[in-house]
Amino acid sequence: MTSIPTxxxxxxxxxxxxxxxxxxxxxLAWMLAWRDIRVRYKHSMLGAAWAVLPPAAMMxxxxxxxxxxxQVDRQKLTGSEHLPYALFAFAGLVPWTFFANGLxxxxxxxxxxxxxxxxxxxxxxxxxxxALLSALVDFLVGxxxxxxxxxxxxxxxGQWQFHPSLTLICLPIVVLxxxxxxxxxxxxxAMANLFYRDVGFLFRSIIQLWMFITCVIYQLxxxxxxxxxxxxxxxxxxxxxxxxDCLLHGRWxxxxxxxxxxxxxxxxxxxGWRWFRLREHEFAETI
Amino acid sequence: xxxxxxxPAITVDHVSRKFSRGDKRQPLRGAIDxxxxxxxxxxxxxxKAHEFYAIEDLNFHVAHGExxxxxxPNGAGKSTTxxxxxxxMPPTRGTLRTSGRVSALxxxxxxxxxxxxxxxxxxxxxxxxxxxxxxxxxxxxxxxDFAGIEPFLDTPxxxxxxxxxxxxxxxxxxxxxxxxxxxxxxxxxxDRVFRAKCMDRMRSFLRKGVAIIFxxxxxxxxxxxxxxxxxxxxxxxxxxxxxIDAVSHxxxxxxxxxxxxxxxxxxxxxxxxxxxxxxxxDSRERVxxxxxxxxxxSADALFLRIIRLRDQQLxxxxxxxxxxxxxxxxxxxxxxxxxxxVTLNIPPAEYGLQVALAPSTIDRNAMSWRTATKxxxxxxxxxxxxxxxxxxxxxxxx
Numbered sequence: 001m002t003s004i005p006t007x008x009x010x011x012x013x014x015x016x017x018x019x020x021x022x023x024x025x026x027x028l029a030w031m032l033a034w035r036d037i038r039v040r041y042k043h044s045m046l047g048a049a050w051a052v053l054p055p056a057a058m059m060x061x062x063x064x065x066x067x068x069x070x071q072v073d074r075q076k077l078t079g080s081e082h083l084p085y086a087l088f089a090f091a092g093l094v095p096w097t098f099f100a101n102g103l104x105x106x107x108x109x110x111x112x113x114x115x116x117x118x119x120x121x122x123x124x125x126x127x128x129x130x131a132l133l134s135a136l137v138d139f140l141v142g143x144x145x146x147x148x149x150x151x152x153x154x155x156x157x158g159q160w161q162f163h164p165s166l167t168l169i170c171l172p173i174v175v176l177x178x179x180x181x182x183x184x185x186x187x188x189x190a191m192a193n194l195f196y197r198d199v200g201f202l203f204r205s206i207i208q209l210w211m212f213i214t215c216v217i218y219q220l221x222x223x224x225x226x227x228x229x230x231x232x233x234x235x236x237x238x239x240x241x242x243x244x245d246c247l248l249h250g251r252w253x254x255x256x257x258x259x260x261x262x263x264x265x266x267x268x269x270x271x272g273w274r275w276f277r278l279r280e281h282e283f284a285e286t287i
Numbered sequence: 288x289x290x291x292x293x294x295p296a297i298t299v300d301h302v303s304r305k306f307s308r309g310d311k312r313q314p315l316r317g318a319i320d321x322x323x324x325x326x327x328x329x330x331x332x333x334x335k336a337h338e339f340y341a342i343e344d345l346n347f348h349v350a351h352g353e354x355x356x357x358x359x360p361n362g363a364g365k366s367t368t369x370x371x372x373x374x375x376m377p378p379t380r381g382t383l384r385t386s387g388r389v390s391a392l393x394x395x396x397x398x399x400x401x402x403x404x405x406x407x408x409x410x411x412x413x414x415x416x417x418x419x420x421x422x423x424x425x426x427x428x429x430x431x432d433f434a435g436i437e438p439f440l441d442t443p444x445x446x447x448x449x450x451x452x453x454x455x456x457x458x459x460x461x462x463x464x465x466x467x468x469x470x471x472x473x474x475x476x477x478d479r480v481f482r483a484k485c486m487d488r489m490r491s492f493l494r495k496g497v498a499i500i501f502x503x504x505x506x507x508x509x510x511x512x513x514x515x516x517x518x519x520x521x522x523x524x525x526x527x528x529x530x531i532d533a534v535s536h537x538x539x540x541x542x543x544x545x546x547x548x549x550x551x552x553x554x555x556x557x558x559x560x561x562x563x564x565x566x567x568x569d570s571r572e573r574v575x576x577x578x579x580x581x582x583x584x585s586a587d588a589l590f591l592r593i594i595r596l597r598d599q600q601l602x603x604x605x606x607x608x609x610x611x612x613x614x615x616x617x618x619x620x621x622x623x624x625x626x627x628x629v630t631l632n633i634p635p636a637e638y639g640l641q642v643a644l645a646p647s648t649i650d651r652n653a654m655s656w657r658t659a660t661k662x663x664x665x666x667x668x669x670x671x672x673x674x675x676x677x678x679x680x681x682x683x684x685x
Contacts, residue, residue: 031414032398039402119394120415121374281377284370285306 032130051138055093079219082160092216094142102135106186128186165250174242184268187276235261295348296498302381304342341367343522351496356509359519365502387466395456401445412459434458471502554579555659567663576627588647634675
């Protein structure tokens with residue numbers, strides 16, 4: 001019979017009590033995120049500009065490819081006649097960069113904090129959470145730039161009008177769904193990577209592929225069955241589309257695929273979190 | 288936390304902890320099995336081939352305001368015990384209970400980042416140890432004062448000396464106001480002054496009712512600081528009792544590297560030729576130095592020297608090793624008696640007789656000597672120097 005120690009936190013507490021424990025460590029999660037951000041930009045000349053430059057560079061590349069090299073019909077590409085492709089792409093690339101960077105950080109978060117994992121106890125969820133937080137800060141900078149970019153196009157380009165509409169209030173909900181999905185996935189993958197480092201390597205390849213099956217740089221119209229499957233099985237597609245809906249198109253983003261993605265995200269988070277707590281006691285000796 | 292006086296702050300009840308040798312990662316098939324099962328290792332007594340007990344059936348309790356030492360050789364399970372108490376890993380069997388905020392000083396400066404400044408690292412480290420920003424801000428100047436790094440607050444940590452690094456880490460840790468403090472060999476860093484400061488700080492914790500578990504190889508510190516001690520060897524408890532008894536038990540049972548304690552127990556007597564003990568002698572007198580030496584496994588040689596107290600001049604140095612005719616190898620289990628017969632050709636002065644028990648292979652400059660006794664040489668000297676030559680004069684006319 002294994003007795004459960006009252007010290008440490010290896011008890012089968014209810015999710016509520018676990019959440020209360022995590023809540024107590026919220027400052028630590030921020031501190032670790034702050035450390036990551038601070039260290040990331042400390043010795044760079046451009047500093048926080050690096051939060052925006054990678055998606056901006058990708059936007060320029062894809063704009064060049066689709067407008068100059070292959071010349072794809074804008075209506076087909078973006079689903080709108082007047083929306084400039086650059087803005088369309090940037091609105092997808094900013095949340096996607098958040099997804100890719102946040103998850104990459106979360107996956108390595110336990111392994112890269114080995115001294116803390118093996119020497120100090122606090123709920124281990126703090127590591128992936130802080131990795132997501134530090135990516136979230138970059139994301140928010142990106143969103144500000146996106147809005148500025150939209151405003152510039154609004155005033156420069158007479159064709160497309162940036163309608164500040166009520167749908168903007170949906171934005172926090174879209175972000176919340178994305179964070180929920182990322183956190184669930186991040187907990188599972190960070191833990192898996194601690195046991196088998198293959199996970200991290202594999203993820204780096206998969207995330208590239210994933211971007212192309214998600215409608216980040218083009219609109220995915222769901223007519224064929226396999227395409228619909230792709231949309232419904234991949235929560236990121238409705239999420240990215242929801243960003244564009246409420247930011248660029250002035251549409252309410254809550255269609256069925258988005259609600260499906262939200263449901264999947266919640267399930268992934270609850271399952272991932274539970275799994276994480278079940279295996280947490282092995283982290284210190286395995287890492 | 289309720290009923291402070293009645294409940295022990297720390298209770299360790301029949302705790303065992305199993306480990307696997309080598310890596311626990313298994314081939315994929317086993318891994319898939321494993322991942323869906325809650326318990327990986329059997330909790331039965333039978334060990335699989337690759338398993339061993341790092342801790343076996345450990346029992347102790349620590350009251351509020353009490354310091355308990357855990358001593359033992361490397362690999363005895365000391366750090367594992369602390370990790371179990373800190374909640375870093377669960378025990379295989381048994382229960383551990385602690386009351387109140389546990390602060391584990393298992394590593395100084397956990398979470399320190401070399402690129403951040405001292406100031407930034409204080410906030411980071413404090414938060415890792417469970418302090419809120421407001422609390423840290425309130426204690427900030429205390430932390431800086433204690434560490435004595437004020438001029439380097441805005442210097443990146445990578446430019447710190449290792450002593451400064453350790454002082455900063457310790458300083459943050461002792462400002463967390465724990466109710467249970469686990470200290471693992473972190474005091475071995477830092478200079479004497481800082482160590483004394485740390486010990487003071489920990490004593491004041493004790494007065495406030497903090498329970499401390501102190502893991503150290505510094506046995507003098509253990510005896511000076513702790514009331515009780517547990518001696519571990521290969522995961523098993525070999526002794527529980529007063530710190531002083533535990534240290535002497537450890538010396539007998541284990542292979543001590545530090546024979547300070549044995550030193551304290553060397554008895555030295557000086558005898559004249561007629562067998563009477565004395566503490567003052569005439570120049571060139573034949574004297575027997577009798578040493579009763581406790582048995583210490585690794586310290587096989589007794590070193591002996593005579594120092595002139597006035598100027599710390601070395602007058603004589605000798606040693607008895609197992610090969611000598613002094614018969615050190617004939618020691619019984621409780622020790623042996625070694626007799627040196629010397630003629631004291633030294634000028635009148637006050638002298639100290641110093642002894643050291645150490646391996647015969649020790650670097651002679653690195654030995655720590657203890658003055659066992661002092662004695663006088665009588666008479667009036669005709670010259671200076673350290674050897675009394677007692678010249679006779681023959682004067683002839685030229």
